[in-house]
Amino acid sequence: MAKATNTELIDLLGENFGEQLFDVTEPYGLLTFSTTKDKVIHVLSFLKKNDKIDFNFLTDITAVHYPEKNQLAVVYHLHSMVRGIRVRIKVFIHENDPTIPTAVPLWNAANWMERETYDFFGVKFEGHPDLRRILNMDDLGVHPMLKQYPLEDPNRVDKKDEYFGR
Amino acid sequence: MNHNQPVYTDNDPQSELVTLNLGPTHPATHGVFQNVLQLDGERIVSGVSTIGYIHRAFEKIAEHRPFYQITPLTDRLNYCSSPINNMGWHMTVEKLLNIQIPKRVDYLRVIIMELSRIADHIICNTIIAQDTGATTTFLYLFQFREHIYEIYEEVCGARLTTNIGRIGGLERDFNDVAFAKINKFLKEFPVALKEFESLLNRNRIFIDRTAGVAEVSQENALSYGWTGPLLRATGIDYDVRVSEPYSSYQDFDFEIPVGTSGDIYDRYLVRNEEMWQSVRIIEQAMEKIKSEPKGIFHADVPEFYLPGKEEVYNNMEALIYHFKIVMGEIDAPKAEVYHAVEGGNGELGFYLINDGGRTPYRLHFRRPSFINYSMFAKMSEGMLLSDAIINMSSMNIIAGELDA
Numbered sequence: 001m002a003k004a005t006n007t008e009l010i011d012l013l014g015e016n017f018g019e020q021l022f023d024v025t026e027p028y029g030l031l032t033f034s035t036t037k038d039k040v041i042h043v044l045s046f047l048k049k050n051d052k053i054d055f056n057f058l059t060d061i062t063a064v065h066y067p068e069k070n071q072l073a074v075v076y077h078l079h080s081m082v083r084g085i086r087v088r089i090k091v092f093i094h095e096n097d098p099t100i101p102t103a104v105p106l107w108n109a110a111n112w113m114e115r116e117t118y119d120f121f122g123v124k125f126e127g128h129p130d131l132r133r134i135l136n137m138d139d140l141g142v143h144p145m146l147k148q149y150p151l152e153d154p155n156r157v158d159k160k161d162e163y164f165g166r
Numbered sequence: 167m168n169h170n171q172p173v174y175t176d177n178d179p180q181s182e183l184v185t186l187n188l189g190p191t192h193p194a195t196h197g198v199f200q201n202v203l204q205l206d207g208e209r210i211v212s213g214v215s216t217i218g219y220i221h222r223a224f225e226k227i228a229e230h231r232p233f234y235q236i237t238p239l240t241d242r243l244n245y246c247s248s249p250i251n252n253m254g255w256h257m258t259v260e261k262l263l264n265i266q267i268p269k270r271v272d273y274l275r276v277i278i279m280e281l282s283r284i285a286d287h288i289i290c291n292t293i294i295a296q297d298t299g300a301t302t303t304f305l306y307l308f309q310f311r312e313h314i315y316e317i318y319e320e321v322c323g324a325r326l327t328t329n330i331g332r333i334g335g336l337e338r339d340f341n342d343v344a345f346a347k348i349n350k351f352l353k354e355f356p357v358a359l360k361e362f363e364s365l366l367n368r369n370r371i372f373i374d375r376t377a378g379v380a381e382v383s384q385e386n387a388l389s390y391g392w393t394g395p396l397l398r399a400t401g402i403d404y405d406v407r408v409s410e411p412y413s414s415y416q417d418f419d420f421e422i423p424v425g426t427s428g429d430i431y432d433r434y435l436v437r438n439e440e441m442w443q444s445v446r447i448i449e450q451a452m453e454k455i456k457s458e459p460k461g462i463f464h465a466d467v468p469e470f471y472l473p474g475k476e477e478v479y480n481n482m483e484a485l486i487y488h489f490k491i492v493m494g495e496i497d498a499p500k501a502e503v504y505h506a507v508e509g510g511n512g513e514l515g516f517y518l519i520n521d522g523g524r525t526p527y528r529l530h531f532r533r534p535s536f537i538n539y540s541m542f543a544k545m546s547e548g549m550l551l552s553d554a555i556i557n558m559s560s561m562n563i564i565a566g567e568l569d570a
Contacts, residue, residue, distance in 0.1 A: 028262075028501070028504075032502075056388055057388055057391070058391055059513070059515060064519060064527075064528045077504060077532075081402070107389050108389045108390045108391075108541070109389065111540055112536065112537065112540040113391075116536075134217060135217065135221040135569055135570070136221065145225060145226055151223075151229070
């Protein structure tokens with residue numbers, strides 16, 4: 001089948017979701033848009049089940065922490081192997097209420113990806129069958145990829161982050 | 167839930183089930199991961215995978231390191247084919263910075279990446295044979311991994327964790343010894359691979375142990391996010407080198423082998439055929455290099471390409487750029503980029519968000535071993551323990567990539 005273009009995808013999504021998708025950009029040719037957490041599963045399953053575009057593959061789920069905005073972005077990368085196109089979907093959620101519905105019913109791969117995201121960012125995927133830590137130990141107590149947790153002992157004077165990187 | 171305890175403990179004293187801790191340091195698992203299995207005789211009833219034993223927080227460290235200092239972290243993901251990881255990372259940054267790479271550099275990179283793909287597949291396929299009891303094949307083909315490491319040594323000075331290349335190219339041109347070693351490898355390896363195949367492909371014992379074991383349907387493989395040889399063994403011809411060519415892979419003529427049933431025998435055959443295709447690609451690359459201008463081994467981007475020490479000591483500008491690059495003071499666009507390469511185990515993706523600081527704001531590795539492995543416990547249900555062991559070998563789970 002012919003490769004799909006971003007314009008085709010934007011038209012298709014615009015018809016079906018309209019204002020529910022926003023912040024549409026194309027950094028380095030990869031169509032990126034945001035949606036809300038009550039719509040995300042609807043969008044994902046539409047993309048997966050639509051015959052015309054057929055996003056059959058979940059490439060990745062991860063999160064990004066934006067402490068100044070008190071937000072976490074959950075980022076989904078989908079891939080249509082049939083039409084040769086990728087798409088990136090972001091959902092911004094408040095860091096004090098980090099909940100989002102799970103994508104496990106759509107793709108089994110989401111199981112471990114969501115566990116990893118929960119482990120490192122504390123994002124609670126509602127409806128996940130087995131949401132527990134995956135790489136860190138159970139009694140770690142924190143979600144270490146959040147920006148407030150420093151990489152090294154913050155009391156060291158010789159290695160202040162501001163001198164060496166962030 | 168505390169997963170240091172077996173999760174499906176059977177409290178019934180009349181039960182015949184046996185709990186077996188397979189790992190974390192079991193010699194048959196070839197890596198540090200644990201599976202708590204419930205066995206009924208030799209048959210696995212259920213299993214729980216525990217991973218993270220060598221988790222080293224690479225994503226957190228990467229948020230505090232300039233681009234060049236992240237390359238050594240990528241070495242330690244899939245350490246059986248570290249050049250692919252290094253170059254995948256450099257290509258991600260090059261994509262971010264919009265750097266055009268000269269063709270010759272692309273071809274040199276292709277040679278190294280295909281050599282490391284061969285090294286990766288040698289490990290996996292010989293280990294499958296080893297786990298079915300065929301030590302000869304393991305010892306026989308494994309010496310060629312050593313030859314590949316000698317080529318790495320000639321090109322970058324290191325063997326296992328190579329830290330090869332720079333943003334914009336390679337740190338130095340291949341010398342004559344390197345080319346001679348590659349040519350020698352191209353001459354000797356096919357002979358050995360042919361013999362390896364003739365020892366195993368039609369071997370009754372090997373076929374009995376592998377064919378029809380751990381079959382996976384295409385739907386299941388896609389749903390679990392499988393990529394690489396595992397996905398291709400089920401019959402789906404997805405390869406990043408073809409679907410989104412990077413490093414001039416579109417210039418090469420090669421085929422994507424696929425299997426039919428996704429069982430262990432198919433995975434073995436797919437990996438073997440990929441080694442043949444890699445040899446083909448390297449031969450073509452060696453031919454193509456001859457028609458490219460000699461001596462070019464990096465793009466002309468002094469503000470991003472780390473200059474050689476000789477330059478730094480003798481040239482003012484190189485010294486300034488060296489300082490800026492090492493301190494992370496390069497002018498990179500505020501953007502996000504996803505770049506994928508075909509690693510030894512599948513799609514190795516780098517999701518990089520840059521906010522204009524010295525270090526990435528966020529860097530996420532899409533690690534194929536991690537995603538492929540999530541099906542293992544589910545797959546093992548109903549399987550014989552000895553089959554589960556070769557199933558794990560054939561998935562080529564590399565602990566470094568699994569745990570990041």
